[in-house]
Amino acid sequence: MTDWAERFSPYGKRAKASEIRELLKLLDQPDIISFAGGIPDPKLFPRQLMADVHAEIFGDKATSNMALQYSVSEGYGPLRDLLVAEMKSLGITCTRDNIVITNGSQQGLDLLGRLFIGPGDKVLVARPTYLGLLQAFTASGPVYDDIAKLTGPEPIAAKLAYAMPDFQNPSGETMTLPEREALLDGARRSDLVLLEDTAYNKLSFDGPLLPSLMELDIAREGGIENSRVVYCGTFSKSVVPGLRVGWIVAASPIIQKLVLMKQAADLHTSTLAQVALAKVIERLPADHAETLCATYRPRRDAMVAALDEFMPEGVTFTRPGGGMFIWVTLPEGFDGATLLARAIEQERVAFVPGSAFYAGPPAANTLRLSFSATCPDKIREGIRRLGSLIAREHNSMTQARSA
Amino acid sequence: MTDWAERFSPYGKRAKASEIRELLKLLDQPDIISFAGGIPDPKLFPRQLMADVHAEIFGDKATSNMALQYSVSEGYGPLRDLLVAEMKSLGITCTRDNIVITNGSQQGLDLLGRLFIGPGDKVLVARPTYLGLLQAFTASGPVYDDIAKLTGPEPIAAKLAYAMPDFQNPSGETMTLPEREALLDGARRSDLVLLEDTAYNKLSFDGPLLPSLMELDIAREGGIENSRVVYCGTFSKSVVPGLRVGWIVAASPIIQKLVLMKQAADLHTSTLAQVALAKVIERLPADHAETLCATYRPRRDAMVAALDEFMPEGVTFTRPGGGMFIWVTLPEGFDGATLLARAIEQERVAFVPGSAFYAGPPAANTLRLSFSATCPDKIREGIRRLGSLIAREHNSMTQARSA
Numbered sequence: 001m002t003d004w005a006e007r008f009s010p011y012g013k014r015a016k017a018s019e020i021r022e023l024l025k026l027l028d029q030p031d032i033i034s035f036a037g038g039i040p041d042p043k044l045f046p047r048q049l050m051a052d053v054h055a056e057i058f059g060d061k062a063t064s065n066m067a068l069q070y071s072v073s074e075g076y077g078p079l080r081d082l083l084v085a086e087m088k089s090l091g092i093t094c095t096r097d098n099i100v101i102t103n104g105s106q107q108g109l110d111l112l113g114r115l116f117i118g119p120g121d122k123v124l125v126a127r128p129t130y131l132g133l134l135q136a137f138t139a140s141g142p143v144y145d146d147i148a149k150l151t152g153p154e155p156i157a158a159k160l161a162y163a164m165p166d167f168q169n170p171s172g173e174t175m176t177l178p179e180r181e182a183l184l185d186g187a188r189r190s191d192l193v194l195l196e197d198t199a200y201n202k203l204s205f206d207g208p209l210l211p212s213l214m215e216l217d218i219a220r221e222g223g224i225e226n227s228r229v230v231y232c233g234t235f236s237k238s239v240v241p242g243l244r245v246g247w248i249v250a251a252s253p254i255i256q257k258l259v260l261m262k263q264a265a266d267l268h269t270s271t272l273a274q275v276a277l278a279k280v281i282e283r284l285p286a287d288h289a290e291t292l293c294a295t296y297r298p299r300r301d302a303m304v305a306a307l308d309e310f311m312p313e314g315v316t317f318t319r320p321g322g323g324m325f326i327w328v329t330l331p332e333g334f335d336g337a338t339l340l341a342r343a344i345e346q347e348r349v350a351f352v353p354g355s356a357f358y359a360g361p362p363a364a365n366t367l368r369l370s371f372s373a374t375c376p377d378k379i380r381e382g383i384r385r386l387g388s389l390i391a392r393e394h395n396s397m398t399q400a401r402s403a
Numbered sequence: 404m405t406d407w408a409e410r411f412s413p414y415g416k417r418a419k420a421s422e423i424r425e426l427l428k429l430l431d432q433p434d435i436i437s438f439a440g441g442i443p444d445p446k447l448f449p450r451q452l453m454a455d456v457h458a459e460i461f462g463d464k465a466t467s468n469m470a471l472q473y474s475v476s477e478g479y480g481p482l483r484d485l486l487v488a489e490m491k492s493l494g495i496t497c498t499r500d501n502i503v504i505t506n507g508s509q510q511g512l513d514l515l516g517r518l519f520i521g522p523g524d525k526v527l528v529a530r531p532t533y534l535g536l537l538q539a540f541t542a543s544g545p546v547y548d549d550i551a552k553l554t555g556p557e558p559i560a561a562k563l564a565y566a567m568p569d570f571q572n573p574s575g576e577t578m579t580l581p582e583r584e585a586l587l588d589g590a591r592r593s594d595l596v597l598l599e600d601t602a603y604n605k606l607s608f609d610g611p612l613l614p615s616l617m618e619l620d621i622a623r624e625g626g627i628e629n630s631r632v633v634y635c636g637t638f639s640k641s642v643v644p645g646l647r648v649g650w651i652v653a654a655s656p657i658i659q660k661l662v663l664m665k666q667a668a669d670l671h672t673s674t675l676a677q678v679a680l681a682k683v684i685e686r687l688p689a690d691h692a693e694t695l696c697a698t699y700r701p702r703r704d705a706m707v708a709a710l711d712e713f714m715p716e717g718v719t720f721t722r723p724g725g726g727m728f729i730w731v732t733l734p735e736g737f738d739g740a741t742l743l744a745r746a747i748e749q750e751r752v753a754f755v756p757g758s759a760f761y762a763g764p765p766a767a768n769t770l771r772l773s774f775s776a777t778c779p780d781k782i783r784e785g786i787r788r789l790g791s792l793i794a795r796e797h798n799s800m801t802q803a804r805s806a
Contacts, residue, residue, distance in 0.1 A: 136668075244672070
């Protein structure tokens, strides 16, 4: 029996490979300066706190038995209570019943794609957008369109729009308050579900966050039960990614359905991971987010300064207020994938070609650079090498054109 | 915005609630003798070993950083290597590339349902069958039929058949070797995928396991790459369920596709859970499975003995060689759900009504009893009470009929 591909369902056939997987493998080569993966710096992981809470859990028989046993699909109650408090601090009033725990926000996206999207349904995303959203949704067979159309005067016949308003992956851009209001106006006009991904919102380097789409929508609609916003959060960037714990906040009928789907998908997220994270979060110092920013902010600064210094004319880039990414646009004619192959071969520098982040026709002359896992000196050196390669490539393109 | 149900996809609309969820909540009431959930006895959790390996992981900076970081979707390499050895001990020769780590076997079922089943595809299951399979598959829109038809002379136009050959949940029954061979003959005749669920195979009380469907199929086909069997395993019953770690073994083209789907579903299973489990498994004593059986075997014996002693005439039940469940068939006219309500109210005893385990028309006069989480004395007392209730109910049914 070898004709496996013929036996796959339409859903299975639509599931496709991603460039990021192959790129993650490049990180294993120690002589490469990698701006590819959007991974947290492990030096920021609360190792001692993790050690303490696990020792505490296993030191108490009842707690240990509970943490190693099956648990409910909606998630560990005390963790959901902590998230109710966290959401309140973000201006969002909700209860336990508005929260389901997921395996990172990626599982949130997967469950929401399955819940809302069938073949041919229109989904609005930014250009560029988060690759993980495309991976999670594409097997459901959506038709993607540009979320920019939502703010036009005409309603759009779409089921759902997806946005990452703060420090977007991959662009690093943050929506202004008027842009957020316009997006909510558009979502109401087109009567669609608005999915808000807040993965990077603890990494705000230059001041407080703007209000989330959910906070703004609740202010309009009078409460979470009337809101069309579905909020995805994660501990991956603010605590640790390896435990795979995230959460969804939404009106309770959505959560009830998601809990059923979560039960069918994997019963529940690791009980131990949830119990440990609940204890860790309670004990994180009040300035934990500032500690994270104190590491990432100088890296952002170093990358912006190096791009200013080393990129040849015609190259533009974003100046993010937080998160992990800078988006680079090269002159027309450049191809990110070709450049990556040469960057690895000639300069031992890695990044993600921008075309991976487009649902529709890509802008091939774009790159995503992550500054999160590299120290400032190495960032400067990597950008210097990359700038030098781009300048060489640009020169030979210009010469070829004038020849 | 309150018309949520209208906005759900066909897939989302098909996702349905399960009786087991509500039943698990009954377990929280300490005065109930519960034969409902199929949960391991937490006294068998390797708590000290868990404490040791976590202390070891967090005591070493490099290991800790790795265990708390993102990792590859196929799963932690050393854990997959241990599973290659485990599969070899079960007579199945495979490599790392034939294995993907999942969040318990439930996620294996969910991914496989999505990969193979589209709306209208026929899936063959036993009567009764595992409830979690129905939950995982039903949203994909299958048409269920009886797996018994597969062993008839005519090919069946089905995509997939699902079987749990050892100590089936819910019936407790084990397929004989001729039954396994006949199932493989039928799967070949109908040219379908055969999904083998081995959740309870470490809990064999009365002797060694029979060969798995995968082992038998590999013997026929000459190697795993030619096998039509997809094997789902889990650590939930043999080590701990709360970490949610299981695995799928199959021909490599299936695994490659499942890895893509796993990446889209939640990136990967908790790195920490995988690293910890790999260390735990390496250090479990050689007689670990016998230790499990030494607890569960007397419970099976106590339940069988109590059923023999206390069940009135006309009640039949299975005598499982392992696992966690006994299947009870009551006289015609009984309804498991009605009996459950009375059992809780009048006798403080809980179980799962058998109708939950049917894809098609249920046999309502059936019950699933789990003996795994209750000590022999309590089992005897619970079965005594249940037998007394059934006798009373039976008498009043007989009197009503003769009146």
